[in-house]
Amino acid sequence: MESILFKEFTLQNGTKIKNRFFKGAMSEALANVHLQPTESIYRLYETFAKGGTGIVVTGNVMIDSKALGEPRNVVVENEEILPFLEKWAERGTINNTQLWMQLNHPGKQAFKDVVNEAVAPSAIPFPGASSRFFHHPREITPTEIVDLIHRFGNSAKLAQKAGFTGVQIHGAHGYLISQFLSPSHNQRNDEWGRDIDGRMKFLIEVYREIRSQTGPLFPISVKLNSADFMKAGFSEEEAIYVAGQLEKEGVDLLEISGGSIANLATPGKDVKASTNVREAYFLDFAEKLRKTVDMPLSVTGGFRTKKGMESAVHSNATDFVGLARPLAVYPDLPNLIEENILQEIILTHKKLGIKSIDNQLPLDSMWYTQQLDRLGRGKQVRPNHPVWISFLQALLKNGKEVFQQRRAK
Numbered sequence: 495m496e497s498i499l500f501k502e503f504t505l506q507n508g509t510k511i512k513n514r515f516f517k518g519a520m521s522e523a524l525a526n527v528h529l530q531p532t533e534s535i536y537r538l539y540e541t542f543a544k545g546g547t548g549i550v551v552t553g554n555v556m557i558d559s560k561a562l563g564e565p566r567n568v569v570v571e572n573e574e575i576l577p578f579l580e581k582w583a584e585r586g587t588i589n590n591t592q593l594w595m596q597l598n599h600p601g602k603q604a605f606k607d608v609v610n611e612a613v614a615p616s617a618i619p620f621p622g623a624s625s626r627f628f629h630h631p632r633e634i635t636p637t638e639i640v641d642l643i644h645r646f647g648n649s650a651k652l653a654q655k656a657g658f659t660g661v662q663i664h665g666a667h668g669y670l671i672s673q674f675l676s677p678s679h680n681q682r683n684d685e686w687g688r689d690i691d692g693r694m695k696f697l698i699e700v701y702r703e704i705r706s707q708t709g710p711l712f713p714i715s716v717k718l719n720s721a722d723f724m725k726a727g728f729s730e731e732e733a734i735y736v737a738g739q740l741e742k743e744g745v746d747l748l749e750i751s752g753g754s755i756a757n758l759a760t761p762g763k764d765v766k767a768s769t770n771v772r773e774a775y776f777l778d779f780a781e782k783l784r785k786t787v788d789m790p791l792s793v794t795g796g797f798r799t800k801k802g803m804e805s806a807v808h809s810n811a812t813d814f815v816g817l818a819r820p821l822a823v824y825p826d827l828p829n830l831i832e833e834n835i836l837q838e839i840i841l842t843h844k845k846l847g848i849k850s851i852d853n854q855l856p857l858d859s860m861w862y863t864q865q866l867d868r869l870g871r872g873k874q875v876r877p878n879h880p881v882w883i884s885f886l887q888a889l890l891k892n893g894k895e896v897f898q899q900r901r902a903k
């Protein structure tokens with residue numbers, strides 16, 4: 495009997511997705527100095543497309559060159575980028591693959607060395623140790639908010655024009671949209687804050703602008719935190735409410751994730767054992783969400799076995815299986831599963847065991863970014879590559895700047 499993972503899915507706008515594999519965004523950090531996509535990016539996405547995934551979401555692409563999240567992000571802000579995007583779209587959509595561009599603005603979660611200043615809903619820095627990586631933010635003005643909404647729409651239109659088959663709005667992981675959603679980061683008293691309706695207005699307006707610039711048939715997804723796991727932060731109840739509003743607005747697919755740089759739940763290290771038992775961390779939340787929200791879902795984070803993936807889709811907790819790190823190591827995982835070559839993958843959390851370094855550096859992300867870089871250069875990934883070698887390589891390449899390259903997912 496054919497696995498449910500290979501059953502076609504039709505979005506409300508009629509777009510047919512060939513299977514239930516959904517590649518979650520992974521920042522490639524492979525742009526050139528002009529922040530344009532490169533051959534490495536085209537090759538990487540051709541590899542994902544050949545690997546059999548139904549929907550491939552790109553790493554976060556920035557909507558404003560003055561607001562990068564980390565070095566070598568791709569930026570989409572004007573037509574000059576079109577020839578580059580066209581090549582990316584052409585290579586990334588082969589094999590009937592949906593290629594969706596993830597659009598993002600970092601807000602205050604932008605590294606000191608990549609931006610001159612940072613804006614945020616309120617002039618509140620990140621709490622705790624992570625604050626030293628970032629500027630103290632300035633409160634964004636209403637005029638700037640409206641400008642950013644237009645920028646999101648414009649970038650989405652350019653992606654569509656170039657041949658991307660959809661976009662995703664990054665509303666998770668502590669970046670600008672999720673800063674707006676959070677009561678601890680957003681303490682505004684105007685229409686962009688105050689209560690949950692005000693805090694989600696930025697996200698809703700970004701969605702509406704993208705919809706109006708791309709038309710009714712273009713798939714638009716949102717990546718949303720189930721919660722940001724901060725004291726007095728964005729809660730599960732609020733996430734369910736926001737998801738309901740996004741459904742009413744006509745969002746085509748919701749990807750569920752969680753955490754932020756101050757509390758990274760995504761790599762699975764800060765997650766309760768009970769959620770780990772269910773393999774994917776946010777399945778329990780997805781089940782709660784399903785009681786009130788009907789839109790197609792992808793749950794991302796923690797899937798490692800064919801059995802776990804199938805049972806999540808069978809149980810109707812999710813329609814799509816979101817995968818990020820597994821695809822950095824096995825970019826052809828869907829094909830390997832289909833051909834019964836692989837049923838389970840084991841990925842250990844990457845750390846050196848030296849607290850002073852492990853606490854300062856996202857070695858896990860660094861290790862996976864190096865695998866993406868290898869794929870981009872047409873090389874094989876190295877599933878057993880020791881993390882300390884990966885650390886030394888990063889140190890040799892970037893010097894002590896490596897300590898500034900911490901990233902939130």
Ligand SMILES: Cc1cc2nc3c(=O)[nH]c(=O)nc-3n(C[C@H](O)[C@H](O)[C@H](O)COP(=O)(O)O)c2cc1C
Pocket residue numbers: 518519520521552553554596664666667717751760761794795796797816817818819820858859860862863903
């Ligand atoms: C190297 C790396 C880069 C990432 N970049 C992004 C990103 O640009 N945007 C995003 O929404 N998530 C990003 N993520 C988070 C993943 O999409 C995903 O939510 C997380 O890794 C959990 O899924 P997994 O257990 O399948 O890896 C990144 C993760 C990694 C490992």
